[in-house]
Amino acid sequence: MNITATYTDLYQLTMAQVYFNTKPNGRAVFDYYFRHNPFNSGYSIFAGLEDVLDILETLEFSSSDIAYLQQHGFENDFLEYLKNFRFKGTIFSSKEGDVVFPNRPILQVEANIIEAQIIETLLLNILNFQTLIATKASRIRRSAKDEILLDMGLRRAHATGGYYASRAAAIGGFDSTSNVKAAEDYNIPCSGTMAHSFIQSYEDELQAFRDFARIRPKNCVLLIDTYNSLKSGLPNAITVAKEMEQRGEQLLGVRLDSGDLAYLSKKTRTILNDSNLGYVKIVASNQLDEYVIKSLKEQGAPIDIFGVGTNLVTGKPDAALDGVYKLSEFNGDPRIKLSENISKVSLPYKKQVYRMLDNNGMFYGADAIAMFTEGKVTKIEHSFDATKSLDLNTYKHEPLLEKVMKDGERVLAPRTVAEISKYSKSRLEQLPYEYKRFQNPHIYKIGLSIQLKQERDKLVQKHKF
Numbered sequence: 001m002n003i004t005a006t007y008t009d010l011y012q013l014t015m016a017q018v019y020f021n022t023k024p025n026g027r028a029v030f031d032y033y034f035r036h037n038p039f040n041s042g043y044s045i046f047a048g049l050e051d052v053l054d055i056l057e058t059l060e061f062s063s064s065d066i067a068y069l070q071q072h073g074f075e076n077d078f079l080e081y082l083k084n085f086r087f088k089g090t091i092f093s094s095k096e097g098d099v100v101f102p103n104r105p106i107l108q109v110e111a112n113i114i115e116a117q118i119i120e121t122l123l124l125n126i127l128n129f130q131t132l133i134a135t136k137a138s139r140i141r142r143s144a145k146d147e148i149l150l151d152m153g154l155r156r157a158h159a160t161g162g163y164y165a166s167r168a169a170a171i172g173g174f175d176s177t178s179n180v181k182a183a184e185d186y187n188i189p190c191s192g193t194m195a196h197s198f199i200q201s202y203e204d205e206l207q208a209f210r211d212f213a214r215i216r217p218k219n220c221v222l223l224i225d226t227y228n229s230l231k232s233g234l235p236n237a238i239t240v241a242k243e244m245e246q247r248g249e250q251l252l253g254v255r256l257d258s259g260d261l262a263y264l265s266k267k268t269r270t271i272l273n274d275s276n277l278g279y280v281k282i283v284a285s286n287q288l289d290e291y292v293i294k295s296l297k298e299q300g301a302p303i304d305i306f307g308v309g310t311n312l313v314t315g316k317p318d319a320a321l322d323g324v325y326k327l328s329e330f331n332g333d334p335r336i337k338l339s340e341n342i343s344k345v346s347l348p349y350k351k352q353v354y355r356m357l358d359n360n361g362m363f364y365g366a367d368a369i370a371m372f373t374e375g376k377v378t379k380i381e382h383s384f385d386a387t388k389s390l391d392l393n394t395y396k397h398e399p400l401l402e403k404v405m406k407d408g409e410r411v412l413a414p415r416t417v418a419e420i421s422k423y424s425k426s427r428l429e430q431l432p433y434e435y436k437r438f439q440n441p442h443i444y445k446i447g448l449s450i451q452l453k454q455e456r457d458k459l460v461q462k463h464k465f
């Protein structure tokens with residue numbers, strides 16, 4: 001997608017003009033984090049990082065962007081600056097695909113304040129959306145167990161968001177997508193079946209299946225519910241499967257898209273097996289989500305491939321991830337944002353986050369947030385409840401934020417969607433089951449080092465009214 005630097009909110013540019021006039025060399029540290037896991041999930045899957053880095057490496061204002069901004073009354077010397085704008089900051093980040101939790105920095109931007117401010121909106125836009133969808137996909141993957149998952153959502157996505165949704169779905173565990181553009185750009189396996197219109201365009205369903213199978217025999221899946229799944233679609237598909245066998249080909253599958261998917265898939269499996277077509281797979285679609293798939297599995301539905309669209313790519317029922325970008329340091333001095341709601345008070349200073357691992361390499365269930373410059377953290381406390389603390393001496397500490405960009409250039413090789421997805425899967429395996437269950441998942445602990453907490457409290461006192 002061609003994104004230029006006006007992919008931002010006007011207020012970022014308005015503030016940037018003022019920084020330009022008053023503190024053009026200010027250095028800022030901003031933290032990206034979110035406050036709640038979506039879907040009542042016990043965890044989230046961090047996604048979108050590679051896209052953000054790709055965009056930042058080449059981000060600029062086009063000449064038409066500059067002409068447009070002139071209409072907003074920005075001063076000429078600032079517009080001159082924008083003509084040569086490039087992001088030259090440094091970014092520390094969690095690995096894309098990692099299992100992440102609320103209220104701990106996931107990514108940190110250190111840059112000139114003008115640059116850091118201008119990129120805020122695009123960074124939030126991409127990370128919030130992809131993390132939302134990757135988390136949804138990961139939940140659907142958990143329900144589907146080892147069966148194949150196909151993303152079919154582009155048509156129901158929020159416009160071009162469907163492009164990033166397909167990428168995030170692959171990171172969260174989907175095997176393939178029907179979205180040709182996303183598949184092409186991100187090297188995601190691309191697959192699909194056929195629509196009802198194809199069958200409707202024929203007088204006769206059997207002839208429709210025949211033509212399709214003859215012309216596109218590879219990975220051929222026939223949609224059997226246009227008229228009647230068991231009385232028409234399935235018998236016609238069996239006829240075509242037998243004809244394919246005569247030609248030395250194999251029908252890949254049949255797709256059910258309506259009705260009781262448990263009942264129909266069981267009947268379909270029995271009839272296919274009785275026709276010596278045990279190899280023909282059953283694909284199911286129709287408003288699936290993690291709960292329907294879980295229920296279908298519990299009912300013993302012999303479905304091999306689940307096609308999921310709307311509920312995946314729109315992140316239903318949660319419209320957005322509430323990720324934020326907060327200033328934590330300016331010119332080396334700590335900065336804080338206070339709030340009536342104590343859980344919304346931000347954390348000052350540049351920080352590192354450590355994950356606690358037990359002797360088996362499993363996540364213990366706590367991340368520690370510490371000052372970046374701190375050495376080993378031996379104890380963490382709950383952000384506001386000092387009676388809740390944890391001694392960390394017995395755990396292995398894994399630092400989570402790594403430098404991914406320096407002076408506007410990547411310092412690590414880009415990772416493919418397949419690599420990120422594999423990494424995400426391995427990280428989820430390290431997360432104990434209690435955090436992954438759908439109902440009332442265990443709450444993962446996020447604690448502050450004693451030093452960070454003291455520094456935070458000093459600033460709270462300083463700014464308190």
Ligand SMILES: Nc1ncnc2c1ncn2[C@@H]1O[C@H](COP(=O)(O)OP(=O)(O)OP(=O)(O)O)[C@@H](O)[C@H]1O
Binds near residue numbers: 262288299
């Ligand atoms: N056995 C089942 N157990 C639980 N949920 C199911 C089962 N079979 C289907 N579903 C789900 O129930 C919902 C049925 O929706 P709906 O009533 O719109 O479908 P339909 O009437 O069969 O299809 P259509 O309107 O497309 O002809 C879908 O979300 C579907 O995935």
Ligand SMILES: O=P(O)(O)OC[C@H]1O[C@H](OP(=O)(O)OP(=O)(O)O)[C@H](O)[C@@H]1O
Binds near residue numbers: 153194197286309
């Ligand atoms: O239900 P979702 O999870 O969103 O999955 C995508 C849906 O989109 C298609 O239907 P549509 O009616 O758009 O077209 P069709 O004629 O190909 O069935 C497909 O058949 C699925 O039912």
Ligand SMILES: O=C(O)c1cccnc1
Binds near residue numbers: 152155195307309
């Ligand atoms: O390939 C399919 O079957 C498909 C793709 C997109 C939407 N619905 C179905």
